[in-house]
Amino acid sequence: MSSILKTFKERGFLKQIVAEEELDKLLHTQKIVFYIGFDPTADSLHVGHFVQLMAMRHMQLAGHTPIILIGGGTGMVGDPSGRTDMRNLMTKEVVQANCNAFQRQIAKFLSFEGENAAKMINNADWLCTLNYVDFLREIGMHFSVNKMLTAECYKSRMEKGLSFLEFNYMLMQAFDFYMLYEREGCLLQLGGDDQWSNLLAGVDLIRRKKQKVAYAMTFQLLTTSDGKKMGKTANGAIWLDANKTSPYDFYQYWRNIDDNDVEKVFKLLTFLSLEEIVQLCAFRDERMNRAKEILAYEVTKLVHGEDIANQVQQQVRAAFSNDVTNMPQVKIAKEKNNILDILIETGQAKSKSEARRVVEGGGVTIDDAKITDIHTIIAQHEFVLHKGKKVHIKVKLE
């Protein structure tokens, strides 16, 4: 078995694959060009994309050439796969802005130099100038509506309704693969498992138009041990953009994950060797915390860089050991010195009602004094705010 496929299997990436043996041989004997598409549905990538980025990196390290396909064209339509409702249609300007944001983030994961330098391509280049009739005649004729309707990815949409706009998404993605096959010699498309039908559509299209074989492989979606999508918090999704999810919160998310997910995340989202991972996950008691700390550090390092990871780790350690000089610090206006305003200004409560509840629930401590009265005024100009057992920040009034 080729080492890359073995890696994907051992690390728990692999979900479904087209012509496994053939592809295995191909990956083993040749350096190929492959691609993953990213649709600009938001202004930042989130943890769900992270797995795909890691997979690309693994592939590049194995000598294969990655193409990052930014969905400037497909993003105009919206992928209905696995969704129960239609996406809001984005304006062209938003799509463009999101594309730019994606490019910056993805660039960190891949090398754009050397023999197998990664390439970034935007499918708007060909999708936005298509001629409708030509497209229907050349591409549309190869698709069976009957077959498309039975595709797993449309199931949930068949109950709620599927617009013709979205129904075309599969053709567009198939066409992308075909274009990359023609222009770049791209033989393989990777993606999350929710993309399986779309990937197959591309493989089919290439076979019909060129009588040539192309390959597809999907990866495990990042889920928690109880099967839910990973990356949800009170403040919404975990983003890879530091402005949307601070590196501190990002680090803490991984630091706090379920014991049962640690090994999986290590394998998928870090480059530590399997031996190291097994060793780190050997313990099922408080020693597990050491593993989680390393996990959080490694993952943060990949996304935000080593300097920031070091910095954040130091802050986290300081916060949890009550080391006042190094813990994260927030400055707020000195007029906001009552406990409710402090909670809001420091971002620990979204409304006064919420702030009130945490205080009344006994979750707030200033320095060493538990605050129980919602009217409390804090006299100090500098103090440590604790909320629950996980939030410890130094607050400065000025």
Next chain:
RNA sequence: GGGAAGUUUCCAGAGUGGCCAAAUGGAUCAGACUGUAAAUCUGACGUCUCCGACUUCAGUAGUUCGAAUCUACUACUUCCCA
């Protein structure tokens, strides 16, 4: 084009004239227990000047002492017939 059903608080989903800021479950937050874990138990979960007040149940206009619940219209969604 004709007919039927629907649109509820982050999500799912009850509620069909006052007992409704709205059951229940999930998510989330806090407390207890712990290992910054899980499980479990407890509490909270529209907003505010919080023992009270205010704004909500697609939108608008009504009926009524009183509407998420009734009526009309508008928008959107689904289903059936053509």
